[in-house]
Amino acid sequence: MLERDSALVENAIKEYYFNHFDLVRIPPKPAQREFGYQKINGGMTRHISIKDVKELHLLLMRETPSDVYCSNAYYSFPSMPMSEKDWQGADLIFDIDAKDLALPCRKDHAVSRCGSCGTVFPGSRPLCTSCGSPKHETVSVTCRDCIGESKKEVKKLVGLLVEDLGIREEEVEVYFSGNEGFHVRVTNRDYEQLESQERADLVDYIMFNGAIPETFGMKRQSSSRSELPEMGEAGWRGRVATTLFGSKSRAPKASRQVLAEGYSAFQEKLEGMRQTLGARVDPKVTMDIHRIFRLEGTINSKSGLAKTRCADLDGFDPFSEACLLGDEKVEVVASSPAVIRLKNKKYGPYENERISVPKYAAVYMICKGLASTV
Amino acid sequence: MKRCVLQPGIMDLAKYPFLAEAGEYLRDKGFNLEQLGHPDWAPLVEKAYGRIVVASSGQVYHPEGGRLENPDMEILSFIVAVILLKAAGINTLTRRFSLAEARRAERFLQQDLWANKDKKNLDLPLKIISELFGIRVHVEDDEFVIKVADYLQRAVHFHEKEWKLVNRRVGAGLVHLTSHETVRLIRTELGQYISARIQSISLPPIPDTFKSRVGDLVTLAGRFADAPVVSSDYPPCVKHAIEVLEKGENLPHSGRFLLATYLLARGQTADQIAPLFKNAPDYNERITRYQLEHISGSSGRGTKYQCPSCDKLRSESLCFKVPECDGIINPIQFGRKRGTANA
Ligand code: SF4
Ligand SMILES: [Zn+2]
Ligand SMILES: [Zn+2]
Numbered sequence: 001m002l003e004r005d006s007a008l009v010e011n012a013i014k015e016y017y018f019n020h021f022d023l024v025r026i027p028p029k030p031a032q033r034e035f036g037y038q039k040i041n042g043g044m045t046r047h048i049s050i051k052d053v054k055e056l057h058l059l060l061m062r063e064t065p066s067d068v069y070c071s072n073a074y075y076s077f078p079s080m081p082m083s084e085k086d087w088q089g090a091d092l093i094f095d096i097d098a099k100d101l102a103l104p105c106r107k108d109h110a111v112s113r114c115g116s117c118g119t120v121f122p123g124s125r126p127l128c129t130s131c132g133s134p135k136h137e138t139v140s141v142t143c144r145d146c147i148g149e150s151k152k153e154v155k156k157l158v159g160l161l162v163e164d165l166g167i168r169e170e171e172v173e174v175y176f177s178g179n180e181g182f183h184v185r186v187t188n189r190d191y192e193q194l195e196s197q198e199r200a201d202l203v204d205y206i207m208f209n210g211a212i213p214e215t216f217g218m219k220r221q222s223s224s225r226s227e228l229p230e231m232g233e234a235g236w237r238g239r240v241a242t243t244l245f246g247s248k249s250r251a252p253k254a255s256r257q258v259l260a261e262g263y264s265a266f267q268e269k270l271e272g273m274r275q276t277l278g279a280r281v282d283p284k285v286t287m288d289i290h291r292i293f294r295l296e297g298t299i300n301s302k303s304g305l306a307k308t309r310c311a312d313l314d315g316f317d318p319f320s321e322a323c324l325l326g327d328e329k330v331e332v333v334a335s336s337p338a339v340i341r342l343k344n345k346k347y348g349p350y351e352n353e354r355i356s357v358p359k360y361a362a363v364y365m366i367c368k369g370l371a372s373t374v
Numbered sequence: 375m376k377r378c379v380l381q382p383g384i385m386d387l388a389k390y391p392f393l394a395e396a397g398e399y400l401r402d403k404g405f406n407l408e409q410l411g412h413p414d415w416a417p418l419v420e421k422a423y424g425r426i427v428v429a430s431s432g433q434v435y436h437p438e439g440g441r442l443e444n445p446d447m448e449i450l451s452f453i454v455a456v457i458l459l460k461a462a463g464i465n466t467l468t469r470r471f472s473l474a475e476a477r478r479a480e481r482f483l484q485q486d487l488w489a490n491k492d493k494k495n496l497d498l499p500l501k502i503i504s505e506l507f508g509i510r511v512h513v514e515d516d517e518f519v520i521k522v523a524d525y526l527q528r529a530v531h532f533h534e535k536e537w538k539l540v541n542r543r544v545g546a547g548l549v550h551l552t553s554h555e556t557v558r559l560i561r562t563e564l565g566q567y568i569s570a571r572i573q574s575i576s577l578p579p580i581p582d583t584f585k586s587r588v589g590d591l592v593t594l595a596g597r598f599a600d601a602p603v604v605s606s607d608y609p610p611c612v613k614h615a616i617e618v619l620e621k622g623e624n625l626p627h628s629g630r631f632l633l634a635t636y637l638l639a640r641g642q643t644a645d646q647i648a649p650l651f652k653n654a655p656d657y658n659e660r661i662t663r664y665q666l667e668h669i670s671g672s673s674g675r676g677t678k679y680q681c682p683s684c685d686k687l688r689s690e691s692l693c694f695k696v697p698e699c700d701g702i703i704n705p706i707q708f709g710r711k712r713g714t715a716n717a
Contacts, residue, residue, distance in 0.1 A: 165522055166547015190523045190547070198526040205539040212691075215541040234545025 004373050005366045006040040010064050012325045012363050013299050016306075017060040020324060023306065024060070024068075024297035026053060028187065032074035032088065036292045037065035040301065046292060049079040066301035069292035072185070082290060089192035092199070093293055094206075095285035096153045097181035098146035109338045110140040113369045120370055122337035139368050141338045142180050142303065142318065151313055154182045157279035160206050161186060164235050176318045178300025178307040183293065196287045203286045208236065208278030211270050216240050218258075218266045228255050243273055299325075304363035319343065325360035332362045334371035340364065386498055388445035389482035391452035392475065392568045393502075400449065410454065411581020421447065422454035423587045429474030430467055430594055432652040436478070458584060460577040462591035472569035479564060480557050487518065487553035503556075507563050511556060512548075518556045519548040528559045533614045533694050609708035610694040611687055612636050619650055628682075628690045632705070634669045635681040639706050644670055681706050 001009070017024070027033065030053075036046035037059070050056050060068070071078070073090035080086075099106075113120050114128035115135030127134055154174055161167045167188050175183040194202065204210050213219070216237060217227030229237035231248055244258055245251040258266065285291065294300065294307045305322040320343045334350040334357075341347070342361050354374060357365075365371030387396045410418065428435040442448055452475070459468050486499040500511050509524045522544060529537045543550040551559070580588070608616070615633040618625045625633075630651065637647050644666035651662045671678030683704050687693045702708055 163546070164544050190521055194523055194526060197530045198523075201526055201530055201539050202522075205544070208540060210535060210538050211540045212535050214536065233543075235543055236540060237543060 001040055001366070002372060008330065008359075008373050009040060009066070009301070009304065009363050009366055012304065012359050013066065014061070014064045015326055016299060016324060017057075017064070020297075021057055021060070023308075023324070024053075024056065024295065025309075026050075026056060026295070027070060027091065027185070029074050030056075030070075032076070032078060034071040034073070034075060034078040034085070034292060035059075035295075036069045037063060038067045038301070039063065040066045047079050047081065066299070068295045068298040070295045071290065071292050073289055073291075087289065090289045092186035092188070092191050092194070092202075093285060093291070094157055094184040094186075095177070095181065095282040096150050096157070096184070096280065097177070097282060098143070098150045099140065099180060100280060100282060101146065101149055101153070103146055103149055105143055105145045106140065109143045109146075110138050111337050111370075112136040113139050118369070120335045120337065137369075139370065140180060141336070141340050141368065141370075142305075144319075144341070146180060147318060150181050151316075153280050154184065154313060156277070157184060157206060157281060160279060164205070165191075165202075167191070174310045174313055175296060176305075176308045176310055176316065176322050178294065178298075178305045178322060179302045182310070183307070185293075194289075196289050199289065200283065200287045203281060203283040205236075206279050206281060207283070208270075208274045211236065211274070213263055213266045213270065216266070216270075218263055220263050223259055223263075225255050225259060228258065239277055240270075240273060243277065244269070301367055304360060304367050323360050323364075325363055327358040327360060329356045330359050330362040331356050331374050332365060332371040333374055334365050336365065336368075336370040340370075382498060384445045384449075385442060388442040388448035389486075390479055390502065391449045392479070392571050394571075396449050396453065400453065403446075405450065407457070407578050407581060410450070411583050413583060416583065418447065418450055418454060419458075419584060419587055421451040422458060423590065425451055425455045426458060426467065426471055426591060427594065429471040432470070432474070434474050434477045434481075454584075456572050456575060457577070457580060458588055458591060459572060460575060461580050461584065461588045462595070464592065464595040467591060467595050468569055468572055469565075472572065473565045475568050476561055476565035479568075480561055484553050484557045487556060503560060506567055507560050509560065514548075514550070517550045518553060519550050520556070520559075522547055522549055525549040525551075525559070528563070531562065533610075533617070535691065607709045608636075609699065609705040610696050611684075611692050611705055614694050615692070616650065626690075628687075629692055630665075631669070631679070632682055632687060632692060634666055635679050636705055638666075638670045639681050 031049065031051045033049075034046065035048040035050050035056070036044055037048075038044050048059075050059065059065075071090070072093045074088045076086035076088060078085060107123060110124070111120055111122050112124050113136055114131060114133055115137060116133035117128060117131040119128055119130040120139070121129045124136070124138060128136060158169075158172055158174070161172055161184075162169055167186055171186055171188045173185045173187075175185070177183050191202075216229050217223060229241040229244075231241045231245060231251065232238060233241060241251075245254045258269075285293075296307055296309055299306055304325055305318065306324050308316075308318070308322040310316040319341050323342050331354065333352060333354050334348065335352045336348040336350050339346055339348050340361070342364060343358075345361075347355075347357060347361050347365070350370075362371060362373070366373070382390065382393060382395050384399065387393060387399055390396075409415070425435045455471065459471055483499050483502065487496070496513065504510050509520055512519050522539070525542070526539060529539070535541060539549070612633060615625055615629045618629065619633075633650065634647060637650075638644075644663060647666055648659070648662050652659075669679045681704055682690075684693060684695075684699070684702065687705070688695075699708065
């Protein structure tokens with residue numbers, strides 16, 4: 001990022017932490033967590049321990065970090081090197097990223113930015129339209145449909161956590177990630193001790209990965225109707241029954257058909273259900289028991305939006321509720337083939353245009369590499 | 375060692391002689407080591423020694439007739455076996471003994487769970503599980519249920535697909551299990567518990583009548599030197615087959631066939647491979663050797679069998695593919711440079 005751009009972004013962030021520090025929240029047991037932060041154009045500083053909110057406030061004011069993280073794990077010695085920290089447990093965390101959903105709308109709001117000359121062009125082409133360089137990064141602008149679909153995944157996830165895994169709703173916290181997805185944190189004593197492999201199997205449960213027909217009473221030879229799942233059963237058997245039969249009255253007929261179609265047809269059905277019923281989370285995040293995870297209420301430097309708690313997920317509008325930077329006008333030169341929506345206002349498309357926009361919009365575009373200060 | 379509050383009866387101690395209460399019981403009845411050194415007790419020392427020999431061959435000790443007719447002898451022979459093992463001081467023997475005793479206890483535990491599942495006496499097996507391993511098992515409509523996290527912490531060590539959480543019945547934070555599965559889940563811990571018990575006992579001066587059997591144990595342990603080489607660069611399917619056998623579980627015929635053909639192709643001999651099958655519940659040395667020789671082509675018509683393909687193994691649910699398996703079509707190719715596949 002250019003110096004004058006980073007100065008603008010840093011100022012906006014500093015102002016945010018000055019005015020809205022109350023929105024920054026540390027999870028329980030702060031003194032046992034590892035904190036970390038990044039500065040614009042800087043590397044990651046990790047293995048920091050912070051005892052309370054006050055200390056965190058000081059750090060934010062002193063360093064103006066572009067991104068702030070906190071471990072999901074608790075340690076005896078959070079500031080020691082990893083091997084000496086003495087892991088005590090970790091919250092269960094989940095990451096749902098619209099990017100992983102690969103929705104068809106993606107091509108309309110993802111643009112390419114040349115790594116050599118910075119030119120922005122729509123879609124993805126092998127070579128830069130202005131300098132011919134093959135290096136480019138994909139930049140995606142947060143999209144309403146992507147957010148909507150991600151919310152559906154969050155609901156599937158929360159449903160599974162509550163119904164199947166016995167986690168109480170109060171123990172589940174849902175956050176907008178600050179860019180293109182959602183984070184979920186579970187604080188439940190039963191699960192905090194799980195290690196990486198165990199979490200991996202838990203993720204497979206949530207994603208409905210690795211289910212075999214036998215679990216649902218379907219065998220290679222001689223399956224019987226009595227072993228097929230019934231509607232109303234708990235867990236995946238119940239969900240599979242609902243998907244297969246639709247209603248109790250259709251069950252006898254539908255189950256005969258399922259048996260007649262046989263084992264491999266059933267396997268294919270399970271695969272289909274994996275894609276529709278499984279919650280699409282990023283397994284790597286949940287498996288990582290030493291991860292530092294974006295802190296609630298802090299700014300995400302990929303967008304200038306804040307990681308925000310969603311008390312009411314359905315009604316949550318990230319484009320206004322997470323857009324919290326200042327609004328005085330700033331002049332920038334913008335080139336964005338995609339339209340940006342923030343606080344119920346449209347920005348763009350722009351073709352190398354000099355515009356005057358609220359600071360939050362300017363920061364958003366600068367963070368995405370679609371604008372620069374003049 | 376954690377103090378238990380199980381209050382087991384004498385029959386329970388015969389089944390679970392590793393419980394701390396077993397020692398107390400013997401003390402209460404006035405047994406001491408000096409007494410047991412009397413030549414009249416020679417049959418007991420033999421029984422104890424036999425218990426170790428059976429375990430060292432990978433099998434599970436059962437009293438003659440399969441009944442616990444003489445509970446005192448059951449308890450005493452366990453204790454004496456532990457003393458013999460301590461005196462011999464050979465870790466492999468202790469490990470094998472612990473594992474075999476765990477599997478013996480496992481059978482009783484399963485029977486106790488099953489037989490009592492609608493009665494009050496379920497207390498003991500459930501208490502053993504919760505006191506010793508910290509898992510709370512509840513009974514719900516004829517099934518056993520445990521917390522998801524307790525399940526995951528144990529089941530991740532099993533590779534079979536049916537142990538994946540997604541293939542279990544899960545609801546309200548609980549996993550539903552049969553008595554067999556419940557007990558299966560804690561086998562490793564049971565073995566570890568028993569071996570920790572053995573470690574924790576300090577060796578008293580032993581009677582002279584024990585000494586010759588201690589010497590025999592040292593000789594016995596020497597025989598394990600020619601055990602087959604289990605290498606870490608075997609493909610996952612082969613490792614899995616070996617693990618199943620080591621745990622004393624039943625490996626289907628197709629799995630045994632894979633193991634035999636693979637190891638033969640890697641240059642091991644039937645003699646080297648046969649001991650691997652020793653832990654199988656239906657092990658019969660003569661038949662195993664005959665089958666191995668048949669597979670290797672050194673007997674009968676002399677057809678040499680090839681290791682089955684990855685596709686075949688996949689269809690038999692014996693494949694446990696890892697990224698390193700990419701691009702190979704037969705387990706034999708695992709870890710080797712990829713050959714040209716076209717004819
Ligand atoms: S891919 Fe082949 S080698 Fe790898 S686990 Fe499966 S069967 Fe074995
Ligand atoms: Zn360019
Ligand atoms: Zn979209």
